[in-house]
Amino acid sequence: MTTGSADPVEAVGVAPAADPGFLQRYGATIEYILIPGAALVGALATFGLFVALFGKNPLDLYFYMYQGAFGTWFSWQNTLTRAAPLILTALCTALPAQLGMVIIGGEGALLIGALSATSVALAMPWASPLVVQTAMVCAGVIGGGLWITLAGALRQYRGVNETISSLLLVYIGLAVLNHLVEGAMRDPASLNKPSTREIGAANMIGSIPGTDVHWGLAFGLVAAFASYILIYHTVFGFSARVAGGNIRAAKIVGLGVNKLILMICFLAGGAAGIAGMVEVAAVQGRTNANLAAGYGFTGILVAFLARHNPLAIIPVAILLGGISASGGLLQRRLGLPDASVLVLQGIIFVFVLASDALYGRIGFLKGKS
């Protein structure tokens, strides 16, 4: 894109350009906010057109989306409750992305994490709640972590593409869950919906005081901040980013790439495993097929929209949590099918990826000094 002087975009850029250092320093950051923001607006506009085709008023749509997501304290709580697992499953895609891997199996790690956490809780009915909860977190991390480590190991040692293998592992994980829930682990009392026994009310992790938002949100925030520090402020994270940038250079300077990949995959799967544990210990109280609610798949979108930055994942997860929270209101007030949230997510994803082409091409951000 060549920059014409009559370009209106150019005129906007005149003011900050008075200080050329400003744009040079922050141009990239502004780009990282501006371009996904523009993609989001474009996606919302497209979705508005889409519902207009079905005779709904797009302005009503935006109003109810805002109402359902952020309009009231009730909808904020709903949004934050949904954001919690999204932060964790997004980390499952974002962490391996630092190493240049595309892992999309967060849903599988979530299911296995939930299953492991439930099994541990059911195995120790004598223990005090705090012990049970700690054991559940550990089991969730280990279960989910090993699940994604498998995809990482297959890539490193067998050259199996990790995108495909991690997705296949989602379906295998779901089958394992259904098999156990309808067989060995089934609560005979669950007739309509086969489930495991409940982990018990005492072992539930409950809500953050003063709200209906469960403690899973705190788990998500801690995991996101910890990941940020790990990736950007530790030697381990630096090595991971070096290996992600140029794997040959990393090998030449003697980094153990295999070990890095396995560890990152374990942490990634562990994050999604905690999401599963949280869904059990804060929402469902047991394991059943309800857990496969698609948080793992929405998490992929969150990670891409946040450009795999662990801190950016937090606001993006809240945004997408809000979109899914507004689904109910859209259904009741506008008569839109529940799948409209999926359509919007798909449109956002497409727009965000297409906007990748814009980086470094916005005239006024080039910082001419």
Next chain:
Amino acid sequence: MSDGSLGLWTVPLAVFGGAIRVSTPFLFVSLGECITERSGRINLGLEGTLVMGAMSAYGISYLSGSPWLGVLAAGIAGAMLGALHAGICSLPRVNDIAVGIALMLFGTGLAFYLGKPLIEPTAARLPAIDFGWWSDVPQVRAALRINVLFLIGLALAPILYWAFKTTRWGLLIRTAGESSDAARAMGYSVLAIRLRATMVGGFLSGIGGSFLSLFYPGSWNEGLSSGQGITAVALVIFARWDPMLCLWASLAFGGAAALGPALQSVGVTSGYHLFNAAPYILTLAIMIITCSPKRTLTGAPAELSITR
């Protein structure tokens, strides 16, 4: 009575019939993806295309009363999703794997949205040819009721094999896939070749989806496809981008997928879900055996991002 006389023979028979029935969507998606990947691009979005194809076929068949119009509509819907994939991938610095993931979500979401009113009504289904007329045994007859789409797919595999080898179009697609520089030097637009290859791939995958909703299982619901699309994409990799191997692999997969229902029909119900996951476990196992970290796969198009 015939149940008793057949005994355990019911299982292999049902697996055989199932292999033919269940393999058809695998076959179409893998042949379509084979064309796309040979041109140097991978479209992971075919899972979404499959579901979208199933929904469009069911809707059009219901509205028009003609299942074949439904098949055509499914193909067109698939080709449009393919065009979208190729269009976005043509932009600079856009990763084709990520676009595939996006279209997987988009295609499924759109199909669920548009397909909401189609869950109740019954649409006209595709006819089947009865190759089992000579037999009195109902299971044999059921196994040999073969759909025309399967026969089309059966014919398509050798035709594609031949086309890749000898025709001008086959050569162009392969050139774009092996070396985009060479294709450019010959004066062809790599992007245009890949656009067409992805659209044809989407067209075939859409048709594969129409089989799901119009023949087997033969209705539209949101659980219709669970990973058949992505399994078929993986299948192309270990079929070494060879259409004939895609055919055999699809049949093997269909057989694996039919194992669960077949065992259930003779009363083996434990492990039902695990048997249903057989195609995914099989895919993973075959990928583990056939891939290698040391060398790129033989027959892999050099421009393909997934093997580099």
